[in-house]
Amino acid sequence: MEIDPMMIVFAIGIFSIIVAVYFARDVLRRDKGSKDMQKIAKAIQEGSNAFLKRQYKTIAILTVVFAALISGVYLFVGKPETAFNTGVSFIFGAFCSALAGIIGMTIAVRANLRTAATVSKSPGEAVKVAMRGGAVSGLIIVAMSLLGVALIYYGLGADPQQTPFMIVGYGFGASFVALFAQLGGGIYTKAADVGADLVGKVEKGIPEDDPRNPAVVADLVGDNVGDCAGRGADLFESTAAENIGAMILGVALFPYFGVNGILFPLVARAFGLIASIAGIFMVRPKDTDDPMKALNRGYYVAFGLSAAFFYFVTMWMLNNVWFFYAGLTGMVMSLVFIYITQYYTEHKYRPVKMIVESSVTGPATNIITGFAVALECTALPIITIAASLILSFTFGVLSGVPNGGLYGTAIATMGMLATCAYVLSMDTFGPIADNAGGIVEMSKAPEEVRKKMDRLDAVGNTTKALTKGYAIGSAALAAFLLFSAYMGDISMLTGKPFTVVNIANVTVFSGAALGAMLIFLFSSLAINAVGKTAQKIIEEVRRQFQDKRLMAGKIDPDYAKCVDITTKGALRNMVLPGIVAIAFPVAVGAILKYEAMAAFLMVGTIAGILMALVMNNGGGAWDNAKKYIELGNKGGKGSDAHKAAVVGDTVGDPFKDTAGPSLHVLIKLLATITLVLAPLFI
């Protein structure tokens, strides 16, 4: 066959962007609903834009400073060419990541209004609108990360054995932006949520999304900047880092596969995009269909097609069926992760039921049980990860290719991320539906419309929880791939093979302990940042409620003031955890050197996966325990059990929407930072 694989990558990448544009136009041409709805949607849009603008300004400054630092390191070790290449690819990665986030959110904050306007006429059509709005994010993010890596690969010379090492800066740029986007967005969304709830629901006794609450618009903005822009940046960097890491591993197989081993990750990803697009087109439920079923159907189509394409690409480029099995292992793992997440966060199963039961005896037992559930939920995912790694490694060894084992784990990661664009679309569906719910509620739509909307909103919550499970699973697999890339990088720099990280060595063990500790410290800082920002919002909301006319509905609250305070607070408070996440590993690596740094990275990753599972699933379980009680169980809304469950839900908020997702990014950031700054650790 005489087809250049890179041409396929470019073709599919551009095609995916065209599809995204088609979806965007399809969403935008739809009914925008009543004047009331439009007014609220406009406030959300303005708030989101204002936040993004300021956030990316801060991030841009940090990016330039950091680019200078990285280039300085390489100049310092006497590699001016690498200094230039890495600096440029860092900035390019950061730029692409930011751009993908901005485009995705621009559509999401318009799709919410269209979804709200459509739901009263046709709930099935509304699902389609929300899904296609999400697909704009999903496709743009995956396509841009793919095209970005391909472009920079060509831009830096396309030497199959050298260029992959030069483009690591691209992955780090993406991680860098993702860290701050997720932290800032995560702090924003939960500070606004906690602030709105504590004064509105608890002190004033008004319902969620009540238009009299001054923080309600900030809360809706938060859904976009946290869940949508944040997770978008997270998965942008996942796919970028994984592409680059796999290409570096491909270099080791160059004698065997030639350039095919290096380009395989990009081609596999490209076909995953096609499979995802097919899946998205399948989501067109009837008005009477269960929306979750429609989304699942699309997912299974994407999954099945991905598997088929994967087989085709593997046989074509690598001509070895064992690597297909390795990819399949990753795909199956992603399914298992989703099922485990369901088990731990849905009210039909034992864990959430236990939390519901314990809410009856008050908030203390609710928290104790929720925490026990959160700790327990780490067991099955870790066993799944261990089994997948060992299995895909074994398949790689069975392939008979020298060094095939590690490449097997890399291919498992590609398998897991094959349906990434679909999952990401489903994920962005969440905040769009959530926002649409808020718009319906605030525009005082009739009860019957609200009920239809609630159903969609609930599906959005489920998809958000599931994709968090998917994101952490992919972070875990990608991390192992990136360790290997780091070790390859060090081998190249020192000229000696670096294949052993001996944790029985005192310094290496210390590095490992410090890596795990960073995870705990970072989580603490992220949670505290929410608390600090929420405090400011609480004060402002209380201040506004001092005017009695507000509660009586005679004047409008000053939404913009709350949005402004949240924006400033989130941006100020994202800096400390962000700096610690970057400076601490650099300091440890510079002092304890590269072998200890490898242990830092690996054990930090293990701790990060565990902690992220605790945060995500614990938060999700608390949330759903509360929702289950609100359905009328154990006394329903207003009962003591409900009050206890609200405490649990509030505790879980910064866990699942700030600390947890930020940890996903941190895990990959640690990997890319060590890749880029490796010369410092020698």
Place this chain on the structure above:
Amino acid sequence: MEIDPMMIVFAIGIFSIIVAVYFARDVLRRDKGSKDMQKIAKAIQEGSNAFLKRQYKTIAILTVVFAALISGVYLFVGKPETAFNTGVSFIFGAFCSALAGIIGMTIAVRANLRTAATVSKSPGEAVKVAMRGGAVSGLIIVAMSLLGVALIYYGLGADPQQTPFMIVGYGFGASFVALFAQLGGGIYTKAADVGADLVGKVEKGIPEDDPRNPAVVADLVGDNVGDCAGRGADLFESTAAENIGAMILGVALFPYFGVNGILFPLVARAFGLIASIAGIFMVRPKDTDDPMKALNRGYYVAFGLSAAFFYFVTMWMLNNVWFFYAGLTGMVMSLVFIYITQYYTEHKYRPVKMIVESSVTGPATNIITGFAVALECTALPIITIAASLILSFTFGVLSGVPNGGLYGTAIATMGMLATCAYVLSMDTFGPIADNAGGIVEMSKAPEEVRKKMDRLDAVGNTTKALTKGYAIGSAALAAFLLFSAYMGDISMLTGKPFTVVNIANVTVFSGAALGAMLIFLFSSLAINAVGKTAQKIIEEVRRQFQDKRLMAGKIDPDYAKCVDITTKGALRNMVLPGIVAIAFPVAVGAILKYEAMAAFLMVGTIAGILMALVMNNGGGAWDNAKKYIELGNKGGKGSDAHKAAVVGDTVGDPFKDTAGPSLHVLIKLLATITLVLAPLFI
């Protein structure tokens, strides 16, 4: 010098037991107070004895079963002699550990009454009684672990190069008993506490230790079986395991030091006992003295003397000053750990102040802030551990002795544990003072006596928190020593040097991830066990309160029934976490083999230290935030802030008194289990 070091060990060991007997007689001859007091004390004694009797019956059965299993493993690999030796030393270790616990507690449940009776006449004298009561535990435990190791060493042949490997069963026997003693006691004490508080304080609004509360005696029994017997078993196995591990490392230095390198750990420990005894005799405060200052003075005396003795023993037996510096590193680390614990758990410092502030906005913010503090508090201890390990290793290397680095870390552990007997005495002071407080309260003593008692009780709480910091620090250092012993053991078994644990290998990495996961799972099971047991007590207390005469004070509650239910519940619910803690590592080791098992052990230890710090310090901070509010701050007792702080305190209870201390034991159990079952992992 022609003195046989072992003679010194036996002489000091026996001398320490004589001193313990002297203290016991000194405590027992004192005033037993009023009839009312004696009646309550008798109920506590009976409850404690009943629990211990049943608990040790269960443990005895498990011990015999496990001894058979271990011997079976060795028979299976064709080593009948080792099968016999290991089985015997396992049972002997288990027996000594149990015996030490029983003796210590027998005195503690009598010292409480004497302390309560003395406090009205002379608070200074009461401090002395409680400290000497605690010293019986402290001295017996350390002396018995020392004599036990020395005896079994002689009993199995005293071959300096062979015997140390045979006595590993002793350490595992001690760990085995410690795990169940700490788990059972920890579940007992917190289930009773939560049960008594949730119905008594929250539902009925009666004060703590009110004699009308049916669960109040169970609560007081819990202080003894959890804090006293549990921690006693914990530190018994710490010292035993550390002695054995250091002796095994000494084998590697045999060509250089001869038998001195192997016996040094025992001699150093013996002199630590003398230093501790001197410190205990120094605790004789005047009635106007601050009791905490008196305890600190004694500690500094023990610390200073230990350091001097350590210098003397090092120069005599090893004749190398660098090893003294290594020992000093461990001593200083123990001090640093105590200061860090104070910072995170006392109300004068930022962390507890933050929790107090956040209690004003309700239980959710109290929990969020407390959790953030708990996560943060891991940072300084881990940096301290890393620095101590690297420093003591460096001193070992500087000694010029071949393989001296690892021996340096072993000696740091000995330094840290030098004052162990004193710290343990101070620790047992806690439950004795706590119990005395309960006896004073329940016997309706005059207000003035209660105030004097409260002061003593508060000091007891502080010492309990500090010794938990000490226990986790020593577990961390001892663990590294035990890794090395495990690797030495494997080298001996395979006949190939095993010096590299390559965590970059997929299987080894998986082992590491599974080790960290076990910590999370085990914590979950321990916390859940408390919840399940507490539920039974809550039901019983509510049932008894249905008789209105109880609340009116017209009839006595049925204390024995609550004690009985708690006993049964704690024993039933300790089995699952205990079995998981033992079976899971064995299964992983048997499947993934010895190198992965080493990573399991090491990364499990790191995760264990982090989680134990979170649990201990988080719980301690919540507790003290509540106490600070109860002093009249933020509205004092009964305010909303107080209610929120009570929720935090209740959440912290199973963290700091069940899961945290059980994790200390688990860390060392993992090490001793791998040592003993090493043949299974090859």
